[in-house]
Amino acid sequence: MARDLLASTADDSLAVRILDILRRRRLLAMGTFAAVLAAAVAFAIYLPDIYQGQALVLIERPIDENIVRATDSAPGELESRLHIIKQEILSRDRALELIKRFNLYPKLMRAADADDALNQMRTDVEVNPSGPEQVSGKVKTVSFTLKYTGDSAKTAADVTNAIASFYVQQNESMRSQSALGTLQFLRQQLAEAKGALDRQDSAITQFTSKYTGQLPQQVGINLATLERMNTQLRLNGEQQLRLIEQREKLAEGLQDPTNIARAENPDATPEMLERLKQLDKLKGDLAQLQTKFTSKHPDVVRLQEQIADLEQQQKQDEASLDKKRQALQAAAAASTAAADDAKAPRRQTIASLDDQLAKLKEEEQAIRTTIASFEQRLEGAPEREQEFALVTRDRQVAKDLYDNMLKRYDEAQLAASVETDRQGERFRVLESALPPEGPTGPNRFRLMLMAILLALAAAVGMVLTAEQFDASFHGVDELREFTSVPVLVSIPPIGPMPLKRRLLTGLATVSALAMIALIAAASAYVAHGNEQLARLIGRAG
Helix, strand or coil: CCCCCCCCCCCCHHHHHHHHHHCCCCHHHHHHHHHHCCHHHHHHHHHEEEEEEEEEEEECCCCCCCCCCCCCCCHHHHHHHHHHHHHCCCCCCHHHHHHHHCCCHHHHCCCCCCCHHHHHHHHHEEEEEEEEEEEECEEEEEEEEEEEEEHHHHHHHHHHHHHHHHHHHHHHHHHHHHHHHHHHHHHHHHHHHHHHHHHHHHHHHHHHHHHHCCCCHHHHHHHHHHHHHHHHHHHHHHHHHHHHHHHHHHCCCCCCCHHHHHCCCCCCHHHHHHHHHHHHHHHHHHHHHHHCCCCCCHHHHHHHHHHHHHHHHHHHHHHHHHHHHHHHHHHHHHHHHHHHHHHHHHHHHHHHHHHHHHHHHHHHHHHHHHHHHHHHHHHHHHHHHHHHHHHHHHHHHHHHHHHHHHHHHHHHHHHHHHHHHHCCCCEEEEEEECCCCCCCCCCCHHHHHHHHHHHHHHHHHHHHHHHHHCCCCHHHHHHHHCCCCCCCCCCCCHHHHHHHHHHHHHHHHHHHHHHHHHHHHHHHHHCCCHHHHHHHHHHHH
């Protein structure tokens, strides 16, 4: 029956009860304490030593970063590069190369389990940025620490130095490749931007050639030219009017218009005019009859004969008029021939005026053509202005892009030159890793303290558990507390311990000691050479 082990009676104090329990369970407590302590001590003693190599790498910046920004202007670029280099050195090929070079993790490699060796390698390598400084309001890493944990002091130092050398070389290679790659990329982008700018310049050239005189910047010139052309047209018209007036005055009285008209068109006689009227009338009558009768009808035949006679007479009349016209023209020529000698200077002046008028009319036509051309240009000016704005806008965009790419290309050239001359950001091993004087883990003193505390806790736990499940009575007070039946007498043990009991006690003691030794040996076996467990405890400590 379970009882409250620490409940004190009226006569016993709590301390007395505890001492009584410890007295009864001293062997159990001592055995448990010894077993746990022996196991923990053996574990701590036989854990292999681990060593940690440490190297300090300084990040040098010989040239102010404000001068060269092309290759490392992005925030966090250094941290990203450190991470990339770490991933490269811990990649399968490079990590296996280090493992084989320094004969790392022989047990794991003998077990043909390269993945476990790789995972352990990746766990043992640490990169810790340190020494931050404030640069332009941002935290800038100025150094970092490389650490490697191994089972040998010399190996730990050698591996750490190898990793540090790889960081230095890889950083130079990455920065150089980045600078050259950036330069090549920007060179290609600059060529494309230059091609786009040339195409836009060509488009503007074609546009200006196609619409010469219609460009927006030529509107003012066109307006001024149009005004000047209108003024010239007005002056030309005024000059033509003056020349026409002069010619009309000079042309008065040069010849008799009546004689000239008679010579050109002599008057016909009344008989001739009557015959013409009669001929027209007969032709009309014939046309009406032909619509009703055939060509053999007597009336039709009669009219045809009359018409033929009249036409014959008309021919004779025309011949007579021709003779009269020729006679009149000869008379007019004879009458004007005498006057020509006296009017020759005036005729020359009129001819000169006619030449001037002809030139003025040609000039007028040319001016009107020019005015029409300029008016057409001004009418199309708004449309040309919109088209020109689109072309120039595209050209400006291409120009801005080209200028930007040219600036970045110049910066990239400077950055590439700096990296080629090794004047850019570089890593330098400030403190190489030295073989540590002593192991960095595990902390055996701490393990011993923890072992003692664990052994005490285990002993107390075992005693309490045994008391909890023990239903026997160990004193009169416990019996009286359990039952109301009065206790008459209490008889203590009389005489020496029986031999059998002594033998059993001795056998139990020897068995307990053997068990403790076995537990300690098992713990030592587990801890011996267990580098992974030693690393785990070292990191936890």
